[in-house]
Amino acid sequence: xxxxxxxxxxxxxxxxxxxxxxxxxxxxxxxxxxxxxxxxxxxxxxxxxxxxxxxxxxxxxxxxxxxxxxxxxxxxxxxxxxxxxxxxxxxxxxxxxxxxxxxxxxxxxxxxxxxxxxxxxxxxxxxxxxxxxxxxxxxxxxxxxxxxxxxxxxxxxxxxxxxxxxxxxxxxxxxxxxxxxxxxxxxxxxxxxxxxxxxxxxxxxxxxxxxxxxxxxxxxxxxxxxxxxxxxxxxxxxxxxxxxxxxxxxxxxxxxxxxxxxxxxxxxxxxxxxxxxxxxxxxxxxxxxxxxxxxxxxxxxxxxxxxxxxxxxxxxxxxxxxxxxxxxxxxxxxxxxxxxxxxxxxxxxxxxxxxxxxxxxxxxxxxxxxxxxxxxxxxxxxxxxxxxxxxxxxxxxxxxxxxxxxx
Numbered sequence: 001x002x003x004x005x006x007x008x009x010x011x012x013x014x015x016x017x018x019x020x021x022x023x024x025x026x027x028x029x030x031x032x033x034x035x036x037x038x039x040x041x042x043x044x045x046x047x048x049x050x051x052x053x054x055x056x057x058x059x060x061x062x063x064x065x066x067x068x069x070x071x072x073x074x075x076x077x078x079x080x081x082x083x084x085x086x087x088x089x090x091x092x093x094x095x096x097x098x099x100x101x102x103x104x105x106x107x108x109x110x111x112x113x114x115x116x117x118x119x120x121x122x123x124x125x126x127x128x129x130x131x132x133x134x135x136x137x138x139x140x141x142x143x144x145x146x147x148x149x150x151x152x153x154x155x156x157x158x159x160x161x162x163x164x165x166x167x168x169x170x171x172x173x174x175x176x177x178x179x180x181x182x183x184x185x186x187x188x189x190x191x192x193x194x195x196x197x198x199x200x201x202x203x204x205x206x207x208x209x210x211x212x213x214x215x216x217x218x219x220x221x222x223x224x225x226x227x228x229x230x231x232x233x234x235x236x237x238x239x240x241x242x243x244x245x246x247x248x249x250x251x252x253x254x255x256x257x258x259x260x261x262x263x264x265x266x267x268x269x270x271x272x273x274x275x276x277x278x279x280x281x282x283x284x285x286x287x288x289x290x291x292x293x294x295x296x297x298x299x300x301x302x303x304x305x306x307x308x309x310x311x312x313x314x315x316x317x318x319x320x321x322x323x324x325x326x327x328x329x330x331x332x333x334x335x336x337x338x339x340x341x342x343x344x345x346x347x348x349x350x351x352x353x354x355x356x357x358x359x360x361x362x363x364x365x366x367x368x369x370x371x372x373x374x375x376x377x378x379x380x381x382x383x384x385x386x387x388x389x390x391x392x393x394x395x396x397x398x399x400x401x402x403x404x405x406x407x
Contacts, residue, residue: 004031
């Protein structure tokens, strides 16, 4: 295999839960040495988000693949002294504490950049490092709620609904990774490090693609309430439709041409010229009627795939709504390598579990492909890493014993 892009890059990962660890895992996929600093005894919160069925901690093992785990107490001066040495060697720091916490340990960007001016330092938080809500704690669901995404999700007459997966956490991880890559490129050209401020709210707000339409209306004195069933400018040509046997599909006839092809598939050419459906605006005004028309057509087939085949032949974007269980054996995802087997953590391998089926690389690079490696057990690399900073095996053991007792 060719040398990986970030081979030789040293990353200190102080993050917890999903967004920060996800960004660190992506750096590890590209070959960086990512040292995860964890709390003694407990480690990352996701170590306890396990499955009683599989006896594995799937959240942790995927979000922290390819890293090394070192347990250090930040509240102990001896622990901080070790961290200070590690900071001097780091190329990237990832941290996800609330604003002000790292400053208490003199590990904030202003402090560490004096020691290591070429450092790329990424702070991930709920609301960002500035603004009146900066120090407010928050998780994925708070970001969805605050930025209008929850209000836009759910049944039209039902309550606001959170997207059940951690979509903002994972998107923030990708944003952080991309920002770090950009900062490293800047450093390559200038030698300068910099501070990166990435937030869950910032990510969620950037994904609310209805904002401009609503803001434009407000500027014109028009109050616009987006529909939960689709985009303002494309519903009902784009939406979710129910077929027989509790089958569902997505159809995205997002422009006039596609609307015409959808009408052709339904054998309803009259809807192309009908004044109730001959433009985006007229379709919006008659959304309920047209939605029912499309859904009645979908439901006329015993197997929803028959309807989808008709749409495919005409080039109308459409797809069946899968369950998560459907994805485990999905031929397209398997063919793309989007489903893969990664080595299980050492402790699981000792129980006979050699690999874990997981989401595979979603970036496909022809010359520097990603490599997903196993996640570490808590403190698995204490001796390997801390010995590099002058500690003997006995000293490492003594410190770990002290930190364990202080928890």
